[in-house]
Amino acid sequence: MKKRILCMMLAVVGAMSAVQADDYPYLAFQTADGTVKAVSITSLTLTFQNGALTATNADGSYSFALENLGKMFFTTEPTAVQPLPVEGGDVEVFSVTGISLGRFASLQAAEAQMPRGIYVVKTDSETIKLMKR
Amino acid sequence: MRSFFVMVALAAAVAAQAQTLCVATGNVTYQFPAAQTGMMTFVDGTSLTILGKTFSASDITKAYVAETPVTDNEVTIAYDGSRAAVTVAGNVAQYVSVSVNGAHVTIEQTNTDAIDGDEITYVLSGTSADGELTLAGAYKCTVQLAGLTLTNPGGAAINITNKKRIRLSMKKDTENTLADGAGGSQKACLYSKGQLQLQGHGTLTVKAATAHAIKSGDYITASNLTLNVTSAVGDGLSCNRYFQLMSGSVTISGTGDDGIQCDLDGDTSTGETADHEDEDSGNVYIDDGTLTISVTSAATKGIKAAGDLTVRGGIVNVTTSGNGTYDSEERDAKGSAGLSADGNMTISGGTLTLGNTGTGGKCIKADGLLTIADGTITATNTASQYRYSSSYTASAKAIKAGTRTQTGGSGRNATYSYAGGIVVTGGTVTASATSHEAIESKSTIAISGGTVYATSSDDAINSASDFTISGGFVMGNSTGNDGLDANGNCYIKGGTVYAVAARQPEVGIDANTEGGYKLYVTGGTIVAIGGLENSSSLTQTCYSTSSYSKNTWYGLYNGSTLALAFKVPSNSSMGTPLVVSTSGSTTLKSGITTSGGTTIWNGFGQVDGSVSGGTAVSLSSYTGGNGGGGWRPGDGW
Numbered sequence: 171m172k173k174r175i176l177c178m179m180l181a182v183v184g185a186m187s188a189v190q191a192d193d194y195p196y197l198a199f200q201t202a203d204g205t206v207k208a209v210s211i212t213s214l215t216l217t218f219q220n221g222a223l224t225a226t227n228a229d230g231s232y233s234f235a236l237e238n239l240g241k242m243f244f245t246t247e248p249t250a251v252q253p254l255p256v257e258g259g260d261v262e263v264f265s266v267t268g269i270s271l272g273r274f275a276s277l278q279a280a281e282a283q284m285p286r287g288i289y290v291v292k293t294d295s296e297t298i299k300l301m302k303r
Numbered sequence: 304m305r306s307f308f309v310m311v312a313l314a315a316a317v318a319a320q321a322q323t324l325c326v327a328t329g330n331v332t333y334q335f336p337a338a339q340t341g342m343m344t345f346v347d348g349t350s351l352t353i354l355g356k357t358f359s360a361s362d363i364t365k366a367y368v369a370e371t372p373v374t375d376n377e378v379t380i381a382y383d384g385s386r387a388a389v390t391v392a393g394n395v396a397q398y399v400s401v402s403v404n405g406a407h408v409t410i411e412q413t414n415t416d417a418i419d420g421d422e423i424t425y426v427l428s429g430t431s432a433d434g435e436l437t438l439a440g441a442y443k444c445t446v447q448l449a450g451l452t453l454t455n456p457g458g459a460a461i462n463i464t465n466k467k468r469i470r471l472s473m474k475k476d477t478e479n480t481l482a483d484g485a486g487g488s489q490k491a492c493l494y495s496k497g498q499l500q501l502q503g504h505g506t507l508t509v510k511a512a513t514a515h516a517i518k519s520g521d522y523i524t525a526s527n528l529t530l531n532v533t534s535a536v537g538d539g540l541s542c543n544r545y546f547q548l549m550s551g552s553v554t555i556s557g558t559g560d561d562g563i564q565c566d567l568d569g570d571t572s573t574g575e576t577a578d579h580e581d582e583d584s585g586n587v588y589i590d591d592g593t594l595t596i597s598v599t600s601a602a603t604k605g606i607k608a609a610g611d612l613t614v615r616g617g618i619v620n621v622t623t624s625g626n627g628t629y630d631s632e633e634r635d636a637k638g639s640a641g642l643s644a645d646g647n648m649t650i651s652g653g654t655l656t657l658g659n660t661g662t663g664g665k666c667i668k669a670d671g672l673l674t675i676a677d678g679t680i681t682a683t684n685t686a687s688q689y690r691y692s693s694s695y696t697a698s699a700k701a702i703k704a705g706t707r708t709q710t711g712g713s714g715r716n717a718t719y720s721y722a723g724g725i726v727v728t729g730g731t732v733t734a735s736a737t738s739h740e741a742i743e744s745k746s747t748i749a750i751s752g753g754t755v756y757a758t759s760s761d762d763a764i765n766s767a768s769d770f771t772i773s774g775g776f777v778m779g780n781s782t783g784n785d786g787l788d789a790n791g792n793c794y795i796k797g798g799t800v801y802a803v804a805a806r807q808p809e810v811g812i813d814a815n816t817e818g819g820y821k822l823y824v825t826g827g828t829i830v831a832i833g834g835l836e837n838s839s840s841l842t843q844t845c846y847s848t849s850s851y852s853k854n855t856w857y858g859l860y861n862g863s864t865l866a867l868a869f870k871v872p873s874n875s876s877m878g879t880p881l882v883v884s885t886s887g888s889t890t891l892k893s894g895i896t897t898s899g900g901t902t903i904w905n906g907f908g909q910v911d912g913s914v915s916g917g918t919a920v921s922l923s924s925y926t927g928g929n930g931g932g933g934w935r936p937g938d939g940w
Contacts, residue, residue: 193321193322193337193338194321194322194337194338195322197324197368211322211337211368214367214368215365215366215367215368216363216366217365217366218360218361218363218366221348223360235348236345236348236349236360237347237348238348239345239348240344240345241342241343241344241345242342242343242344242345242351243340243341243342243343244322244324244337244338244340
């Protein structure tokens with residue numbers, strides 16, 4: 171009985187650790203031209219000085235001109251997959267290998283149709299990489 | 304199995320410590336859990352918006368990501384000497400504007416509805432000798448004190464201008480102290496413009512050097528917490544609408560004014576409403592808990608209710624020692640009072656111990672109707688009269704209720720209207736006064752149950768109008784006047800009555816014969832030392848003996864049944880004869896020995912016990928006729 175309980179405990183701890191691992195190890199910065207740079211959040215500090223945002227972590231420092239920065243978001247992907255934006259309008263969805271998976275009336279419609287995974291989505295204004303959880 | 308749950312909880316706690324983006328602007332840090340932030344946007348290179356909170360980039364002194372747990376809806380304020388550090392949970396950041404100057408923290412809360420289904424909680428901790436919290440807003444919130452010692456030399460320690468309901472909660476097992484400085488303009492050391500609910504299982508001590516200790520512009524309720532007001536220039540607790548003590552312990556001393564004062568907010572009372580919804584009554588409710596109040600200033604009140612005062616349970620200890628004073632606004636002499644109600648007072652439970660030593664003071668004073676249905680009340684007044692002039696005096700009584708208003712005439716021909724009075728249906732009342740009536744009604748008295756013992760050098764119990772006893776156990780023991788005195792008619796219809804008067808012209812049971820009124824005896828078990836009033840109507844047969852022995856137990860029998868065992872006091876002045884009456888065949892024994900049963904009337908009576916021995920007392924028929932103190936000018940309040 172004790173072994174059973176111990177196993178259950180380990181399973182729960184393991185499950186919770188898995189949850190922890192699913193958190194956001196990266197903070198991504200997207201500039202106005204659509205470029206996205208993700209940095210590790212380990213020991214990450216952000217400073218705002220002289221019109222620039224400087225992100226410093228164990229890997230080094232990355233500086234972004236504030237006037238060029240558009241968005242910032244936490245992500246699980248070092249390649250900086252963005253969370254799904256909320257804008258409407260037609261979109262075309264591609265696999266990460268470039269195969270078109272179809273056109274949809276909106277991002278939300280695409281999200282409803284696609285299984286979990288990483289996609290490249292082309293909207294009227296931009297092409298972005300998205301992940302459906 | 305227990306360790307399994309502990310491990311689960313530990314794992315959950317670890318998981319809760321997910322990444323948090325902390326954005327600091329000076330001493331204020333906004334904490335945004337990574338899972339909540341979504342898209343954070345920059346605008347024009349000058350601002351950053353996270354979860355609806357927009358920061359000017361130039362205001363951000365530091366930003367970092369840390370494994371910091373965040374409790375949604377929580378704002379923490381940690382005082383540390385001359386500085387304070389504030390953290391704001393990300394989900395409420397857009398609704399909270401904070402400014403910090405040293406340890407003086409000002410917060411404006413802008414939400415007008417619940418956030419994520421809950422209100423904002425402000426958690427205060429630490430110590431500062433020069434700090435404060437000023438909190439503005441338009442939606443209810445909770446302020447939790449979690450080990451806080453906060454003094455503001457220049458104003459209120461906590462000043463809440465939010466008019467909505469405020470929960471002020473003491474974190475369990477924490478000690479919290481608030482103090483302010485002298486000479487300020489603040490209304491209280493702890494001020495809330497809105498409804499103030501004091502609660503929690505911790506302790507709050509308040510010291511106020513300018514005005515009240517705690518003031519609410521709305522109602523105040525208190526539950527569970529231990530609240531100590533140790534000093535205040537004004538009241539200990541001051542509020543409008545109503546005050547309610549539900550549980551916990553409240554101790555108030557060192558005040559310059561009343562212990563607890565509750566006023567009407569508007570002009571018209573709603574009276575008590577269901578669940579106190581929208582109530583504006585000026586009422587005070589003591590439902591349970593322990594309330595200890597000591598006030599010492601002139602003519603101050605332990606509890607002062609502009610409306611009704613209701614005690615349903617708990618332990619209430621109030622002492623007043625301030626002398627009387629002349630109120631130039633009302634042009635009257637005023638004394639202190641332990642419990643004071645401009646309206647009615649109802650006691651239906653609890654243990655009340657009330658004492659007064661200030662001239663002209665009273666233990667209980669109700670302008671309306673005092674109803675005692677249950678509980679144990681001990682009211683002791685050892686003070687003398689306050690005399691401002693021959694026209695303006697205040698008498699020191701244990702219990703006083705009702706009002707009498709002169710409607711015409713003067714002197715013996717004066718006519719009056721009466722309101723309120725005293726009704727006793729249960730409970731145990733012990734009232735003593737050194738100089739004036741122990742129990743006085745400016746209107747009527749009706750006793751139908753309970754046990755009442757009153758002793759005084761003046762009338763033990765006096766009513767300005769009719770006095771009716773139909774049940775219960777009532778003893779009036781006067782060392783210098785009448786035992787029971789009615790300035791109107793006196794009706795003895797039932798119950799057990801023991802009246803002791805001083806020597807003539809005083810009588811055991813008096814009515815205002817001179818004013819055209821009468822004593823009516825139609826029932827009851829009666830013992831009256833000093834006899835009965837002249838021209839009494841004695842439907843029930845009475846008997847008398849001209850002699851009796853002090854400090855001796857007597858047995859009064861109705862047929863073969865012991866109706867009452869009573870002891871004759873040893874007062875220096877005691878009248879004659881000793882009159883007895885029962886509803887049946889009345890006999891009396893002297894020198895009995897009592898055992899068992901319950902002692903009542905401060906040891907002068909015994910019920911439900913047994914007696915033995917004794918010698919039969921020779922009784923004569925009695926038809927009344929002992930004169931009496933008769934009509935007297937009414938004493939001042």
